[in-house]
Amino acid sequence: MNKLLPTSSAGSLPKPVWLAEPETLWSPWKLHGDALIDGKQDALRVALHEQQVAGTDIVSDGEQTRQHFVTTFIEHLNGVDFNNRKTVKIRDRYDASVPCVVGPVSRSKPVFVADAEFLRQQTTQPIKWALPGPMTMVDTLYDEHYQSREKLAWEFAKILNQEAKELEAAGVDIIQFDEPAFNVFFDEVNDWGIACLEKAIEGLKCETAVHICYGYGIKANTDWKKTLGTQWRQYEEVFPKLQTSNIDIISLECHNSHVPIELLALIRGKKVMVGAIDVATHSIETPEEVASTLRAALKYVDADKLYPCTNCGMAPLPRSVARAKLSALSAGAEIVRKELSAT
Known part of the structure; x- marks a missing residue:
């Protein structure tokens, strides 16, 4: 990106009411067969248009073609039985009914590549595409086969690398791996989580990102945040x-969080997607609030490495709220751009 402070969203955007139940994670599709294929593509076009109207610089598919940021990828893999389900505690926070790994995992065909090609046809803007990270995939399953989180993560890393290379070939500019699990399992992150992530990006020439947040604005996550005290220092363990x-x-969460901004000094030299939009509230940030978050980050991140972003995905929010938040992000970034160009 040549533009200073290019904006983007962390991942998901709300789906149109005709495609899926609004403000609901894992919402079932309302369409079927060919109508669902068309409906997903129409939703992707709408999500792209709404980003463009809001002034978003790095656009995405808004995850319109997937029910969930992790399980939709896993659905397309061999070795996972979605009919055989177990209840597990995801990220040590909340119980969920998840599929079981029953044999060796593998990918027999691309998962999101056709969607990425479709998005590439619709725009000349830089595209970011999100994939689940290996550790977060492991944490969203019950493993009957490998019986080792690390072994399963390495297998997923190889599969993700295959998918990522094909996404790059389809014209994706930034491939982002979502790893909210990095904010929970610190020993594993440092022992093998980051190494697995590096396996997933092996050989890529496009830019790569890791998104580490405190989760969607759902009750299980907001309740957990209340237990974290006045300073959230989880990033200190993995940065x-x-x-x-x-x-x-x-990519990290900043606005309305209790993350001490000085922790950004630990990743000095990296490009940083600074979460300047709170996805756990329906209230719309003012451009000045966004600008204030970005100014604070600029004390620790060089301006040419700062990418204003949302804290997390916005799938559970009303569409009107998500649109307004994206617009606020763009307006806040523009305030700071003008300040930087005046100095």
Whole structure:
């Protein structure tokens, strides 16, 4: 990106009411067969248009073609039985009914590549595409086969690398791996989580990002945040090793969080997607609030490495709220751009 402070969203955007139940994670599709294929493509076009109207610089599919940021990818893999389900505690926070790994995992065909090609046809803007990270995939399953989180993560890393290379070939400019699990399992992150992530990006020439947040604005996550005290220092555990990793961009949660902004000094030199939009509230940030978050980050991140972003995905929010938040992000970034060009 040549533009200073290019804006983007962390991932998901709300789906149109005709495609899926609004403000609901894992919402079932309202369409079927060919109508669902057309409906997903129409929703992708709408999501792209809404980003463009809001002034978003790096656009995405808004995850319109997937029910969930992790399980939709896993659905397309061999070795996972979605009919055989177990209840597990996801990220040590909330119980969920998840599929079981029953044999060796593999990918027999691309998962999101056709969607990425479709998005590429619709725009000349830079595209960011989100994939689940290996550790977060492991944490969203019950493993009957490998019986080792690390072994399963390495297998997923190889599969993700295959998908990422094909996404790059389809014209994706930034491939982002979503790893909210990095904010929970610190020993595993440092022992093998970052190494698995580096396996997933092996050989890529496009830019790569890791998104580490405190989760969607759902009750299980907001309740957990209330237990974290007045300072959220989880990033302190993983940033030092990420700073020396091959990942180009680190995406994190800042606005309305209790993350001490000085923790950004631990990843100095990396590009940083600074979350300047709170996805856990329906209230719309003012451009000045966004600008204030970005100014604070600029004390620790060089201006040419700062990418204003949302804290997390916005799938559970009303569409009107998400649109307004994206517009506020663009307006806040523009305030700071003008300040920087005047100095």
